[in-house]
Amino acid sequence: MDDDPRFADFVAERADALLRYGYVLSGNSHDAADLTQEALIRLHRAWSRVRRKQDPESYTRMIMARLHISTWRLRRRERLTWDLPEGLHLDVLPSEVEQGLWQALEGLPRKQRAVLVLRYYEQLTDAEISGVLGISRGTVRSHASLGLNKLRSAVSHPTAANGSAL
Amino acid sequence: MNDDLEDVLRRTLGHASQRAPQAPSTLSSQVMTHSLRRRTRVQTLVAALAVAVVASGAVVAVRGAGGDPAPPVVNPTQAPSSVTATPSPSGKQAFVTPEPIEKVWPQAVWKIPAKLPGIRKYQPRIFIDDRTLLLETWGSFEKADAIYAYDLDGGQVRKITDIRTPKGVFASGYTAGAGRIVWQTIDEVDGGRVTEFWSVPIAGGRPTVINTAAPVKGGGDKLTVVGDKLAFSVIEGGVFTVPLGGGTVEPVAGAERHHILRWPWVGTPGEYTPNKEASFEDLLNVETGETSKAVVRPGEQNVRCGVTTCVGERRGSPSFYRLRDGSQERDLPGSAFPGLAADRFQTVFSPVPRGGQYMIDLVTGESGDLSLSPPDAKGQSIVVQLGVGDSRLVSYPIKDEHVVIDLTKIR
Numbered sequence: 001m002d003d004d005p006r007f008a009d010f011v012a013e014r015a016d017a018l019l020r021y022g023y024v025l026s027g028n029s030h031d032a033a034d035l036t037q038e039a040l041i042r043l044h045r046a047w048s049r050v051r052r053k054q055d056p057e058s059y060t061r062m063i064m065a066r067l068h069i070s071t072w073r074l075r076r077r078e079r080l081t082w083d084l085p086e087g088l089h090l091d092v093l094p095s096e097v098e099q100g101l102w103q104a105l106e107g108l109p110r111k112q113r114a115v116l117v118l119r120y121y122e123q124l125t126d127a128e129i130s131g132v133l134g135i136s137r138g139t140v141r142s143h144a145s146l147g148l149n150k151l152r153s154a155v156s157h158p159t160a161a162n163g164s165a166l
Numbered sequence: 167m168n169d170d171l172e173d174v175l176r177r178t179l180g181h182a183s184q185r186a187p188q189a190p191s192t193l194s195s196q197v198m199t200h201s202l203r204r205r206t207r208v209q210t211l212v213a214a215l216a217v218a219v220v221a222s223g224a225v226v227a228v229r230g231a232g233g234d235p236a237p238p239v240v241n242p243t244q245a246p247s248s249v250t251a252t253p254s255p256s257g258k259q260a261f262v263t264p265e266p267i268e269k270v271w272p273q274a275v276w277k278i279p280a281k282l283p284g285i286r287k288y289q290p291r292i293f294i295d296d297r298t299l300l301l302e303t304w305g306s307f308e309k310a311d312a313i314y315a316y317d318l319d320g321g322q323v324r325k326i327t328d329i330r331t332p333k334g335v336f337a338s339g340y341t342a343g344a345g346r347i348v349w350q351t352i353d354e355v356d357g358g359r360v361t362e363f364w365s366v367p368i369a370g371g372r373p374t375v376i377n378t379a380a381p382v383k384g385g386g387d388k389l390t391v392v393g394d395k396l397a398f399s400v401i402e403g404g405v406f407t408v409p410l411g412g413g414t415v416e417p418v419a420g421a422e423r424h425h426i427l428r429w430p431w432v433g434t435p436g437e438y439t440p441n442k443e444a445s446f447e448d449l450l451n452v453e454t455g456e457t458s459k460a461v462v463r464p465g466e467q468n469v470r471c472g473v474t475t476c477v478g479e480r481r482g483s484p485s486f487y488r489l490r491d492g493s494q495e496r497d498l499p500g501s502a503f504p505g506l507a508a509d510r511f512q513t514v515f516s517p518v519p520r521g522g523q524y525m526i527d528l529v530t531g532e533s534g535d536l537s538l539s540p541p542d543a544k545g546q547s548i549v550v551q552l553g554v555g556d557s558r559l560v561s562y563p564i565k566d567e568h569v570v571i572d573l574t575k576i577r
Contacts, residue, residue, distance in 0.1 A: 011197060019187055022186070023182065023183055023185065097178075098177060098178040105178075120176045
């Protein structure tokens, strides 16, 4: 299984999508690359079992989300093995509101951000999020609600000033 | 407006995702190499990370936060034997490989045979005293089945006891004091963690459980023997004591959310901080009531503090090392691992030879090469990473030997 060409095919086809997901989860290129690399290493180690039982991509995305909210970062063993390309596309987002929201996401605790990314980027239901992160649905809802509240008060949004929403 | 915010959030995440980096074409082969390397590395890291403490290990060269901390007198990046530049291609030219650790710190380094008569493959766990090492053998992966005392002077090995644990339950957290070896097992009961403590005379015998009036809820994260008591903290937060002979578990006043760093210093948050807080930012001396808050500046990440010092990262700048009060800040070599053993030691990747690592003493600026082999044909190699706190033992295998370092012997 070490040299399973299907693993190489999977990485070739899906790595960029995983990096995009890692980028919105973590908010920066380095952590995105780090999360993707670590999750793929774990996928490789579990490849034959994962292929028998579930879809490798959902498995990898689940690992990335759990890694991101876990204590893994401080214990991590390896540095990134590839250099990030120069001149990343750090263009400004299309509107000021989006730019403000992206910056506000930076201030959220990891779990709140992960829940929001799974809900609004991955389009998962709260029940699915609960399965991905291994937390209860009630906790998913409270993280989502806390996270949205913080975003609302952080961006200069019409409702932010009086805090009337939610 | 709620809908608006949700819509904007969807669009923002979608647009932002387009800024992600692209994967290199060699990614899958790199991942496979790492995966194979890790297979052999796991055991090594377990040994290296389990840099454990002896209760009397207060001989560490740095004193308490309120005392007279040993200052970082040398800028490690200027030391002749350390990396003089960040790990850019040009940095490699400036690198001079340090002397091996056994030449730099001969009083602190031992090499012991990987195969000892009468026992299976083992992992060094803690120093029982200055001359005696606690070894653990495994019945299956990471599952201890016996512990031994190894005499560093004479090279004899003696079984202390067999250990039997239920399926899925592991002995961990070894510490020594009051003539006994103490450890924990963590089990799951009704979905929650419950910890039991065990002890055995160092002279040998059968392990006995330390009876507690009520089950200890939570997973133990650090154990230390204090007089005739066991002090421990739990992963969930909270410091407690229990008589070594069994009895009531007493919470330590003022340490309800704390973790043991180096007794009597306990702190919050603990070593692992999922929301990017600095580990051990706040400290409390449970004997004197003295407190210490580490200086953490905006934009700093992965800050990890010991009793006297902190290391951390800043985007776009070298990592730093400084005293808890923020003074005497120094830059660190670019490719250091994030640990900070005994407030002063880190391991760093050597640019040459590939796969090499050296250990640096941030107080004196001295460094010693760990003499690790470069990755073999399968890409397998060993990585030595230090933890935070009162680590005393560092050990790792090389060929047919275990290298053992006693950090308290480095002054």
